[in-house]
Amino acid sequence: MISLTSPIETRAHRWPAGWKLGALCLASTGLFLTDSLAVHLVALLLALALYAAPGRIFLRAGLRGLRVALPFAAVLIVWHAATGDLRAGVLITLRMVTLIALANLVTMTTGLEDLVELVRRLTAPLRRLGLPTYPLETAIPLVIRFTPVLVAHAETLALAWRARSRHRPGWRLVLPLTLRALDDADRVGEALRARGGPIGISQQE
Template identity: 50%
Template sequence: MLTLTCPIKTPLHRIPVGPKLLALAVGSVALFQLQNLWLIGAVMAAVAGLHLAFGWAFARHAAAMLRPLWPFLLILGIWHGWTGEWVTGAALAGKMLVAVALANLVTMTSRLEDMITLVERLAAPLSRFGLSPRVLAVAMALVIRFTPVLMEKTTQLGHAWRARSARRANWRIMLPVSLMALDDADHVAEAIRARGGL
C-alpha cells in the first residue's frame, strides 16, 4: 500500500492536520464563489507559487498528482466548447484544478495516522446512531491509500493492452480493473479480519 505523504519536508508538515483541513474547507467554499476568470487565474498562480516556494522537486511531485484530472478537464473542454460557453468551462476547470491542488497539498503534508485520528474524533457523535467512528476512519484511510494503487494498476493494464493491440485501450479494460479492485478489497478484508477486525 502507498501513502500520499510527500517525503520532501516543508514547513506545512509541522502544522497540525486540523487547521489545514479547516483552511481547505473554508478556501474551497470561497473558491467556488468566484466567477471572474481573472480572479480564478490569480488564485491558480498563487497556488502554483505556493507549491514552488517549497522547491522544484515538491512542485513536480504535486503536479504529478494532478495528472488523473486530465480526462475530466477534457470532458469539460469538449462540452463547453460544443455549447460555446468557453468562459464558464475555463472557470470550472480552473476551480477544479485549484481545489484538487489544495487538497493534495494537505494530503502531501499530513500523516495519514493524524488524519485518521482527526476523523475518528470528529465522527465520535455518530456513534450514538450506531456508526463506528473507527470504521469510518479506516474506510477513509483505505480510499486514500488504494486510489493511487488502483490507478497504477489501470495504467499497467493499459500498457499491456497497447503491447498486444494496435487499437487504443477503451472501456473493455473496465471489467479487469473492477475485478482487480474487488480482489484487492477481498485481500484487505481478510487481513483486517486476521488482525481482529473492526
C-alpha cells in the same frame, strides 16, 4: 501499499491535519462564492506555487496526481464551447482543477494516522449518540489513500497494453482494473481483520 503519496517529507507534513483541512474548506468556499476568472486563475497559480515550493521532485509527483483531472477538464471545456458558454466552462474547469490540486496537496502532506485521528475527532458527536463510527474512520482514509494506488494500477495496465498492441486500450482496461481493485480490497480487508478491525467496532459499542 498504504503510504504517503509524497516522495519527500516537507514542512507541511508537520502541520496539524485539522488546520490543513480547515484551510481547504475555506479555500473551497471562497472559490464557490466568486465568479471572477482572475481570482480563480490566481488561486490555481498559488496552488502550483505550493507544489513547487518543496522542490522539483515534489512538484512532479503532485502534477502526476493531477493528470486524472485532465479528461474531465477537456470534456467541460468542449461541452461549454459547444453550448456557447465558454466562459462558464473555463470558470468551472479552473475551480475544479484548483480544488483537486489543493485536496491532493493535503493528502500528500498528511499521514494516514493523522487522517484517521482527524476523522475520529470529527465523528465524536456521533459516538455520543451511540452510533458506531469505526467503519467511517477507516473507510475515508482508505478511499483517499487508494485513489493514487488505483491510478498507478491503471497506468501500469496501460503501459502493458501498449507494449503488446498498437491500439489504444480504452474500455478494455476496465475489467482487469476492476479485478485488481477487488483483489486489493480483499487483501486490505484481511489485513484489517487480522489487526482487530471488528474489535474496534465492538469496543465502541
